[in-house]
Amino acid sequence: MVKQNRKGIAGRIFIYILLVILALIMLVPFAWMLSSSLKLNKDVFTFPMKWIPQSPRWQNYIDIWKKIPLGIFIFNTSKLSAIVTFLQLITSSFAAYAFAKLQFKGRNALFLGYIATIAVPWQTYMVPQFIMMSKMGLNNTHLAIICLQAFSAFGVFLMRQFYLGVPDELCEAARIDGLNEYGIWAKIMLPLSKPALSTLTIFTFVNTWNDFLGPQIYLTKIELKTIQIGLRMFIMQYSSEYGLIMAASVVALIPVLIIFLSLQKYFVQGVASVGIKG
Amino acid sequence: MSSNVLHKPSNKKLGRRKAKQTLVAYSFIAPNFIGFAVFTLVPLVFALVLSLLEWDGANPISFVGIDNFLRLAKDAQFRRALYNTVIYTVGVVPLTIVCALALAILLNKNIKGRNFFRTVSFFPYVASLVAVAAVWNFMFSPVRGPINNFLNAFTGIPFEQLPGWGASKDWAIITVILFTAWKNTGYYMVIYLAGLQGINPELYEAAEIDGANSWNKFRSVTVPQLYPTTFFVTIMLIINSFKVYDIFINLFAGGDNQLSDATRVLVYQIYNTAFRSLNFGYASAQAIVLFVLVLIVTLIQFRGEKRLG
Numbered sequence: 001m002v003k004q005n006r007k008g009i010a011g012r013i014f015i016y017i018l019l020v021i022l023a024l025i026m027l028v029p030f031a032w033m034l035s036s037s038l039k040l041n042k043d044v045f046t047f048p049m050k051w052i053p054q055s056p057r058w059q060n061y062i063d064i065w066k067k068i069p070l071g072i073f074i075f076n077t078s079k080l081s082a083i084v085t086f087l088q089l090i091t092s093s094f095a096a097y098a099f100a101k102l103q104f105k106g107r108n109a110l111f112l113g114y115i116a117t118i119a120v121p122w123q124t125y126m127v128p129q130f131i132m133m134s135k136m137g138l139n140n141t142h143l144a145i146i147c148l149q150a151f152s153a154f155g156v157f158l159m160r161q162f163y164l165g166v167p168d169e170l171c172e173a174a175r176i177d178g179l180n181e182y183g184i185w186a187k188i189m190l191p192l193s194k195p196a197l198s199t200l201t202i203f204t205f206v207n208t209w210n211d212f213l214g215p216q217i218y219l220t221k222i223e224l225k226t227i228q229i230g231l232r233m234f235i236m237q238y239s240s241e242y243g244l245i246m247a248a249s250v251v252a253l254i255p256v257l258i259i260f261l262s263l264q265k266y267f268v269q270g271v272a273s274v275g276i277k278g
Numbered sequence: 279m280s281s282n283v284l285h286k287p288s289n290k291k292l293g294r295r296k297a298k299q300t301l302v303a304y305s306f307i308a309p310n311f312i313g314f315a316v317f318t319l320v321p322l323v324f325a326l327v328l329s330l331l332e333w334d335g336a337n338p339i340s341f342v343g344i345d346n347f348l349r350l351a352k353d354a355q356f357r358r359a360l361y362n363t364v365i366y367t368v369g370v371v372p373l374t375i376v377c378a379l380a381l382a383i384l385l386n387k388n389i390k391g392r393n394f395f396r397t398v399s400f401f402p403y404v405a406s407l408v409a410v411a412a413v414w415n416f417m418f419s420p421v422r423g424p425i426n427n428f429l430n431a432f433t434g435i436p437f438e439q440l441p442g443w444g445a446s447k448d449w450a451i452i453t454v455i456l457f458t459a460w461k462n463t464g465y466y467m468v469i470y471l472a473g474l475q476g477i478n479p480e481l482y483e484a485a486e487i488d489g490a491n492s493w494n495k496f497r498s499v500t501v502p503q504l505y506p507t508t509f510f511v512t513i514m515l516i517i518n519s520f521k522v523y524d525i526f527i528n529l530f531a532g533g534d535n536q537l538s539d540a541t542r543v544l545v546y547q548i549y550n551t552a553f554r555s556l557n558f559g560y561a562s563a564q565a566i567v568l569f570v571l572v573l574i575v576t577l578i579q580f581r582g583e584k585r586l587g
Contacts, residue, residue: 015389018384019389029413045416120322124569151317252408257405
């Protein structure tokens with residue numbers, strides 16, 4: 001009995017040591033980023049390194065705003081992420097309601113069309129899409145990124161899966177009470193589907209925020225750039241300003257980390273449910 | 279006769295109600311479907327047509343049939359890109375699976391600070407790629423970087439013999455594989471956690487009664503029970519590895535966004551052919567190759583899912 005206990009404790013300590021090492025691997029780059037962002041260029045690579053700089057150089061965080069239009073980049077990205085997420089939520093849940101709860105001609109065929117394209121990588125049609133958008137005069141506009149991101153098959157699929165789980169009787173009862181379909185969607189389905197909406201929100205927001213190739217193709221004017229391609233432009237221009245690069249990187253990370261930490265529960269649930277259902 | 283007379287109007291009414299319902303349903307679908315059709319379906323069909331054309335966007339279009347595809351077979355750059363993509367995939371898939379599964383098993387145990395560790399392992403996944411790639415490049419810088427300085431201080435191996443990481447031809451692919459596994463392990467860990475929580479605890483109890491130790495339980499309960507999860511994770515990892523672009527650009531490319539032979543990948547080749555060489559037709563032929571590769575993997579997934587139930 002005692003022996004087994006001791007073995008249990010040793011195992012537990014082993015697990016903790018392993019976890020701490022793994023957590024360090026995950027976190028050290030972030031710590032290094034934060035630490036370097038408060039250093040002079042010449043101190044960034046000193047070895048053995050000082051994790052906490054002797055005299056933190058807060059000036060870096062002031063200088064970056066003057067070197068690049070970081071504020072504009074963050075504004076652009078926030079604007080795009082918010083609009084795309086809003087459109088995605090509204091149009092996906094709207095379409096999903098019809099697919100899950102209404103009987104009509106062509107339902108299965110239409111839904112199959114959606115499903116079939118979920119697996120098709122965007123990269124296979126990004127070239128013709130660019131040609132079309134250019135012909136529409138959308139090159140170098142934010143509207144291009146919005147059109148590109150806001151109508152995904154994934155959103156419709158995710159919301160439909162959730163609505164299928166809502167009992168039909170609920171809709172029937174509401175119809176008898178005189179609500180029309182739009183009313184049922186707004187007053188019953190939307191409030192019920194908060195978990196699915198939260199999952200879709202965080203997926204869409206993080207995806208749009210971190211998107212790289214789309215903005216790289218469409219947004220070549222500086223004042224239109226998002227934080228990702230703007231930060232990359234800055235890193236290439238000032239490649240030896242290590243402290244400033246790290247400070248700008250920290251600033252670029254903060255918004256999405258806040259969103260993640262506040263909606264974490266839904267994110268994890270979302271990944272898990274998508275994973276299970278395939 | 280009389281029943282017919284009785285039914286006729288109600289049938290008509292029913293038909294009208296049905297038509298109205300269909301109209302309402304379409305109004306629900308339209309906002310999403312119109313955007314989806316214009317910006318996804320049409321370009322997708324357009325891509326197939328474009329792969330048979332030669333066009334730079336300005337000069338007249340010429341139809342070249344399968345010439346673009348024949349040219350692909352002889353294109354050394356394209357073959358190199360395909361090769362690098364496959365090597366990258368072969369490295370990323372097993373490494374990510376092992377890390378994600380190990381982490382999930384550790385974090386499925388009843389331990390203190392479990393939520394903290396889960397959150398921490400998810401951090402790299404949500405973090406902005408451009409920012410974390412910049413940190414990696416600094417940390418793995420061959421001579422100045424803390425990683426090689428650390429290795430040098432502890433092992434005494436001189437810098438010239440230490441790995442050159444992203445800066446060297448031989449180590450570049452290994453570096454990007456490590457980076458990808460680091461960044462995405464947290465995501466797949468969550469999928470594995472869900473899989474682990476779906477395993478019936480009675481299976482472990484039964485194994486214990488049979489005298490199984492931890493390793494036996496892992497091998498004869500956990501691994502087979504997680505088979506569907508592993509299958510799904512493998513498929514997702516393969517498809518995501520085929521589509522890789524931004525990680526390579528941010529780790530390896532300079533200000534001109536160009537990649538060398540050692541690091542060029544499929545999507546980079548498509549991007550470059552279309553937007554730098556302005557050869558839309560040839561780029562689309564390359565895109566069709568990506569499409570077919572992903573399609574094959576997806577078909578394997580469908581068959582596998584049917585078999586697994």
